[in-house]
Amino acid sequence: MLGQTVQSLSPDLSGEPWCAWLPTEYVRAATAAFEKNYGARKPIVNVESDYFGHGLVKPYTVDDVRVEGWWFLLGGGAGTINLNGEYHRGQERGGPDTRDRILPQRKVLKNFVEGFDLTSMMRFDGVTGVPTGAHASALAAPGRQYAVYLFHASDDGKWGAHFVATPGRYRDTLTLKAVAAGTYRLEWVDPVTGVVRASDTVRWRGGDLALTTPAHSVDVALRMRALP
Numbered sequence: 265m266l267g268q269t270v271q272s273l274s275p276d277l278s279g280e281p282w283c284a285w286l287p288t289e290y291v292r293a294a295t296a297a298f299e300k301n302y303g304a305r306k307p308i309v310n311v312e313s314d315y316f317g318h319g320l321v322k323p324y325t326v327d328d329v330r331v332e333g334w335w336f337l338l339g340g341g342a343g344t345i346n347l348n349g350e351y352h353r354g355q356e357r358g359g360p361d362t363r364d365r366i367l368p369q370r371k372v373l374k375n376f377v378e379g380f381d382l383t384s385m386m387r388f389d390g391v392t393g394v395p396t397g398a399h400a401s402a403l404a405a406p407g408r409q410y411a412v413y414l415f416h417a418s419d420d421g422k423w424g425a426h427f428v429a430t431p432g433r434y435r436d437t438l439t440l441k442a443v444a445a446g447t448y449r450l451e452w453v454d455p456v457t458g459v460v461r462a463s464d465t466v467r468w469r470g471g472d473l474a475l476t477t478p479a480h481s482v483d484v485a486l487r488m489r490a491l492p
Contacts, residue, residue: 270308271296278304285342287311291332292424298339302387307342314426316366317349321420326365327429327482331415333373334455334483335427338413339401340387372458376485380409388412390441393474398436399427407444408490413455414438415483429482436477436484445470446490452478453485465491 267285268277271293277283278301286304288297289312297308313332314324329346336344348366350359357363380403388404391412402412416434417427445468452462462478477484 267309269311270301276301278306285309290314290423290425291335291419291427294336294341295424298341298387302340308340309342310336310344313344313346314420315347315349316362319420320425321422322428324426325429326361326369327431328417328426329366330369330373330455331417331427331429331483333370334413334485335399335401335415337373337377338403338411338485340403369456372453372455375458376453376455376487377411379487380411381405385409385411391438392441392472393437393439395434395436397430398434400438406442407446410440410443410486410488412438412440412486412488413483414477414485417482431481433479433481434477435479438475438477440473440475440488443468443471443473444490449489449491450475451487453487454480455483455485 265284266282267287268283269287270276270278272289278286285307286301287309288294294310314320316324316329333344348362350362384405385403388402391400391402394400398414398416400414404410416430418430420426420428447467450464451460454461
């Protein structure tokens, strides 16, 4: 299966019939790929991140790895791969951070995403009111199911290679635009553990739906489904 890297230094051949998928690299290029290539309706895969344990500008941490993965997949990406300095000759199974933190957190992300009917979902740009210093990405089948990820991070300040997570004590508000009338089940999920931090059932009259997250230190995810 042939693909062509997009939004880096190579030419954009995403429209060519032989080009079946679209690799991209690093956060800045991946952002541009979503903006410019999503309409090609081909899988976009983040095939290279910054290097865990190192970094082009700043250290690429466990929090940064988690944030980038959630942001990319809930932004409409089809897959994500991380470079990782804990894998090397003599340590083929990775180091303790990878085994005990990165991989379990990846499993939380995998389980969250696979809990939706992805065949009916697309990128959703109707998340507004996100606080300064925070970012959000979302997928939705409007009126049926919504997957939203909100996180606090900054740019690395030079290359745009990765988000730099900014831990703190947060409780944020955001708005989902033009939510159809209906009854919805909301679950706020901790991306580190997969634990549901808060849940609610909302009977909505239709229109813009304002929400408040539970307290979190870096990030939180929302799973919202319409009830029969």
